[in-house]
Amino acid sequence: MIERTATIASTVGLHARPASIFADAAGELEAEVSIARVGEPAEDAVGADSMLALMSLGVEHGEVVVLRTDDDSAGEALDALVRILETNHDA
Amino acid sequence: MIVKGETVQNFVGVGVFRGRVIAPIRHMPPALAEPPAGEKLASSTPPETAAATIKAAGTSVKVTFLERAARAEGAGKEVLEATALMATDPMLIKAAIKLVNAGTSPERAVWEAGETVAQMLRNLGGMMAERSHDVLDVRSRIVAVLRGVPAPEIPDAAEPFILVAEDLAPADTATLDPTKVIALVTAGGGPQSHTAIIARSLGLPAVVAAAGISALTDGELVFVDGAAGVVRTEPGAAERSAVSAWEEQSSLLTTFDGTGQLADGTLLPLLANVGGAKDAQEAAMANAQGVGLLRTEFCFLGNSTEPSHEDQVAAYQGVFEAFPGKKVVVRTLDAGADKPLPFLTDSTEPNPALGVRGYRTDLTTPGVLARQLAAIAAAAATTEAQVWVMAPMISTASEAADFAALCTAAGLRVPGVMVEVPSAALTARHILDQVEFASLGTNDLTQYAMAADRQLGPLATLNDPWQPAVLALVQATVEGAIAQAKHSASLETSLPKPVGVCGEAAADPALAVVLAGLGVSTLSMTPRALPAVAAVLRTVTLAQAQVLAQRAVGAPSAAAARELVRAGLPALADLGL
Numbered sequence: 001m002i003e004r005t006a007t008i009a010s011t012v013g014l015h016a017r018p019a020s021i022f023a024d025a026a027g028e029l030e031a032e033v034s035i036a037r038v039g040e041p042a043e044d045a046v047g048a049d050s051m052l053a054l055m056s057l058g059v060e061h062g063e064v065v066v067l068r069t070d071d072d073s074a075g076e077a078l079d080a081l082v083r084i085l086e087t088n089h090d091a
Numbered sequence: 092m093i094v095k096g097e098t099v100q101n102f103v104g105v106g107v108f109r110g111r112v113i114a115p116i117r118h119m120p121p122a123l124a125e126p127p128a129g130e131k132l133a134s135s136t137p138p139e140t141a142a143a144t145i146k147a148a149g150t151s152v153k154v155t156f157l158e159r160a161a162r163a164e165g166a167g168k169e170v171l172e173a174t175a176l177m178a179t180d181p182m183l184i185k186a187a188i189k190l191v192n193a194g195t196s197p198e199r200a201v202w203e204a205g206e207t208v209a210q211m212l213r214n215l216g217g218m219m220a221e222r223s224h225d226v227l228d229v230r231s232r233i234v235a236v237l238r239g240v241p242a243p244e245i246p247d248a249a250e251p252f253i254l255v256a257e258d259l260a261p262a263d264t265a266t267l268d269p270t271k272v273i274a275l276v277t278a279g280g281g282p283q284s285h286t287a288i289i290a291r292s293l294g295l296p297a298v299v300a301a302a303g304i305s306a307l308t309d310g311e312l313v314f315v316d317g318a319a320g321v322v323r324t325e326p327g328a329a330e331r332s333a334v335s336a337w338e339e340q341s342s343l344l345t346t347f348d349g350t351g352q353l354a355d356g357t358l359l360p361l362l363a364n365v366g367g368a369k370d371a372q373e374a375a376m377a378n379a380q381g382v383g384l385l386r387t388e389f390c391f392l393g394n395s396t397e398p399s400h401e402d403q404v405a406a407y408q409g410v411f412e413a414f415p416g417k418k419v420v421v422r423t424l425d426a427g428a429d430k431p432l433p434f435l436t437d438s439t440e441p442n443p444a445l446g447v448r449g450y451r452t453d454l455t456t457p458g459v460l461a462r463q464l465a466a467i468a469a470a471a472a473t474t475e476a477q478v479w480v481m482a483p484m485i486s487t488a489s490e491a492a493d494f495a496a497l498c499t500a501a502g503l504r505v506p507g508v509m510v511e512v513p514s515a516a517l518t519a520r521h522i523l524d525q526v527e528f529a530s531l532g533t534n535d536l537t538q539y540a541m542a543a544d545r546q547l548g549p550l551a552t553l554n555d556p557w558q559p560a561v562l563a564l565v566q567a568t569v570e571g572a573i574a575q576a577k578h579s580a581s582l583e584t585s586l587p588k589p590v591g592v593c594g595e596a597a598a599d600p601a602l603a604v605v606l607a608g609l610g611v612s613t614l615s616m617t618p619r620a621l622p623a624v625a626a627v628l629r630t631v632t633l634a635q636a637q638v639l640a641q642r643a644v645g646a647p648s649a650a651a652a653r654e655l656v657r658a659g660l661p662a663l664a665d666l667g668l
Contacts, residue, residue, distance in 0.1 A: 012218070015218065015219060015222075016169075016173060016218065016222075017169050017173065019173075020172060020173040020176050023176060023180075024176065046182075047181050047182070049181055050180050050181040050182040051173065051176050051177065051180055052177060052180045052182040052183060052208050052211075052212075052226070053180075053181070053182045055212065055215070055219055055222065056182075056211050056212075056215065058215050058219065
């Protein structure tokens with residue numbers, strides 16, 4: 001399993017447009033990626049490809065999340081997702 | 092009322108906006124019924140097959156939204172794109188498939204999964220809660236696809252058509268394309284219903300309360316006369332010539348030159364009712380002489396929290412900038428009854444129309460109004476518009492005094508009140524001791540004078556601003572203003588304070604003459620009504636208008652009042668109104 005952390009850059013947090021951009025990108029991947037707040041148990045992680053699940057996390061601007069996948073070849077894909085999270089889509 | 096000829100069917104309802112057209116009808120699909128609780132998956136259908144149909148239905152709904160998003164722009168486009176994604180969202184679809192695997196029918200499974208997701212969003216509150224409506228919309232559409240029925244929305248057709256519905260909701264305006272929908276006919280609703288308001292603001296011929304209309308067949312050709320309130324099947328030569336006559340006459344009624352006046356030169360400024368910056372720009376293009384009613388709900392509706400000071404200032408500035416040097420009357424937030432707001436109003440009130448609404452929300456949630464007034468003052472300071480403010484649902488002089496004090500504290504110099512409650516009309520003299528002007532909201536004034544809910548079709552004839560009791564309340568308000576001026580200690584204020592009208596009544600050219608005759612000082616209406624109202628006002632002198640007004644107030648019924656006034660206004664027939 002590999003994981004990455006990212007700080008949410010969008011001012012509205014991870015919902016609405018930022019969530020749909022991120023879920024869309026995660027849905028395009030071969031690998032199944034989960035997302036959770038950093039420090040929260042892995043069981044509470046939700047599917048990164050579900051905008052509704054992302055919205056349910058209620059992650060706000062400036063919070064740190066962790067992305068995980070069991071697919072060890074998906075490092076670059078995770079990096080790409082991190083870049084999406086660390087871009088302010090409301091600017 | 093249905094009058095059956097040999098084959099021609101004639102439906103008589105209440106005409107709410109003029110115009111004659113012949114076109115095929117399309118029915119608005121009924122609201123989608125909930126799949127019954129406990130509905131089971133057919134034993135012959137393997138769960139995998141049912142799961143696949145749910146996925147396919149979700150994809151088809153997603154495609155519909157993406158097609159729409161491709162035609163939209165800006166914020167609307169983003170909302171549609173996000174909504175498209177919901178239709179195939181793994182959280183929603185997986186939850187539905189789980190229920191199907193446990194033996195639930197696909198329709199019921201999608202219904203329950205959608206409710207679970209919507210509830211989750213509502214629990215999160217704030218901006219998330221607002222998205223719960225989108226989830227429920229997506230859910231309905233997926234269920235409609237599964238059932239093979241049309242989505243619960245205004246139908247799409249290549250050719251222009253007449254939309255037939257039970258009644259329309261405010262939300263339908265957003266998806267109503269006036270190049271496709273060329274007339275509205277509803278079985279329910281009254282002259283003050285949302286359908287009527289939508290028709291007037293879009294300039295669509297419309298007939299409401301046309302009982303029996305739902306029996307027409309989709310695609311059937313009908314004739315609609317929005318002035319006479321008539322819908323007829325099998326249109327022939329007579330109907331075709333009525334349509335061409337209308338087309339000729341209506342070309343005379345397309346523009347307003349920007350000066351409202353009577354035949355003797357008496358000035359009667361004609362203002363516009365607007366609900367935002369875009370409306371205000373259109374009103375300015377239509378030569379409105381100012382804004383007589385800025386509905387500020389546009390800033391608040393759809394928000395589950397109060398908008399920020401900066402957002403409010405920007406929204407008001409957008410309106411003020413369209414009318415430099417002109418009057419803009421801002422109505423403070425009018426939440427409650429048919430315009431609930433989660434952070435202000437209590438949806439469990441047994442009688443919302445008689446409940447905590449309009450100005451009264453300041454009693455239960457103080458602060459929102461003061462902050463709105465501060466934002467209005469800040470916006471006013473940056474533009475050249477003459478900004479007046481008024482509170483909705485004022486009942487007493489002491490409420491008027493409290494509102495005036497809030498305005499003064501915010502630095503707003505011209506406070507006023509809406510007169511919608513009969514008590515305000517009857518005590519206008521004392522109310523106008525406290526504030527600088529009054530504006531008659533005839534829609535609510537009619538509903539409260541007649542004790543008739545304005546949304547109810549069966550009460551349409553009560554909910555008619557031509558009711559002599561309503562006209563008498565208009566008269567009482569003007570008389571109150573005159574009495575206040577006479578008894579005012581200060582000589583310089585011997586002119587009565589202005590009493591305007593900003594309800595739908597002002598948009599009816601014949602009623603506009605009556606209001607002028609009763610002594611109101613401005614009329615504010617949907618900008619589309621300006622040309623016709625201006626044209627008719629110019630055919631009467633003030634003295635003639637006063638005579639017609641007294642006939643209307645003294646009439647035994649609304650129908651008699653209307654007939655007496657129409658008989659004295661030959662211009663109406665000449666203009667095809």
